Amino acid sequence: MNLFELERRVEYYEADVTGKLSLPMILNWAVLASKMQSDALGVGQSVHLSRGLGWIILQYEVKIIRRPEVNEVIKIQTNAAKYNPFFVRRPFVFLDQNDEEIIIVDSIWAMIDIENRKMARLPEDIIEKYHAERVKQIPRIPNPEKITADEETVFKDYHVRYLDIDANQHVNNSRYFEWMQDVISPDYLLKHEITSINLKFENEIHIGHTIKSEVFLNGNISKHRILMGDIVSAEAVFKWRNL
């Protein structure tokens, strides 16, 4: 198993109003660690792009023990744990200076053919570099519980902005977190701290779209849905604790 480690310091513009690392930055740093591992193993973006392939994330599970504060230095460890011909399961651990686990992320990745946006088989010569365990069945992350028809939701529309699109020409994954969090009232956000996220991506969003971020908030659980018209783009469940 190839374990990769990255060190980062939380800068003021990476924190939210609480002075702690923002939710989108948790994802950005996780993806950064996996990118840097791929580069270090010689199978980075230039290698798979040259074959017309790109990595995509299908699902995230995030457990937050505590979010690091501005100026705090943390380590992010990751490895490609298990794979089968189509999927990779990649865990991440965020550790503080005392080597305490503060954030734990699990994720399921796949590769797509960039031209037709369809799932592609993982190339053996790329995947073997990670020294992952080959398995028949990738252990699944449970699906986030859906919003049901009788649950009264709150929603807001968000125009997909120019800066929501990153260098990969697609909406940066972390923006989904922003839309899902922002639809909850500031009053609730200031009185609660997030403890877990389970987010599943369904359909890609492009620039110029307007999306609807819908939430059903029930005590310390919020169920989320991102819609483009009638098409579900992502679903998630967040858990919260009172501050």
Next chain:
Amino acid sequence: MNLFELERRVEYYEADVTGKLSLPMILNWAVLASKMQSDALGVGQSVHLSRGLGWIILQYEVKIIRRPEVNEVIKIQTNAAKYNPFFVRRPFVFLDQNDEEIIIVDSIWAMIDIENRKMARLPEDIIEKYHAERVKQIPRIPNPEKITADEETVFKDYHVRYLDIDANQHVNNSRYFEWMQDVISPDYLLKHEITSINLKFENEIHIGHTIKSEVFLNGNISKHRILMGDIVSAEAVFKWRNL
């Protein structure tokens, strides 16, 4: 004169769709360099906050020769060049690996009393640490040219989001760049590269507000205004070149 230098690598989530450092990140890194210098000189946030004082930026001028690309490592140099009892003029230079200047920023800073949000005199014992030149008059950055009544503008409304507020409890300055850029059509943005910005802040924006980002685009010059109702929050002029 105390020159401070900071090194940063452009990460994928800090780039826009062009694969180059986004406009908001230029500002974030400039402010980061000045914060780190203040910390290094022992007059960081904890020192001025304990006296009820905070730094604010009144105006920025940014000249962009080229924006660095994802994975590129650059240096950001800054110093507090000149000051008088109320203002500091602080330049920044972004240098690439060949020590070529790629972005040049100038800025005017002041201090405010955090309670009443009024301008405060700069404490001598803090300001002397920067070894700045004391001058009678701070050389001013020219005001950005205003939108006139006869100029036909385009505008969009932006709701101030939870994540627009940073750990200082105020809208992160760099969000103004995002609102000003986003109101321009993606078609124009993809065909033009920004070469300079002159941005002047007028009035603070708070969470929950909806702001209007207004632009008058004329060839390779765009004039911008951010409004909260009738109150002007910021004005700017951007210059562009064809790609």
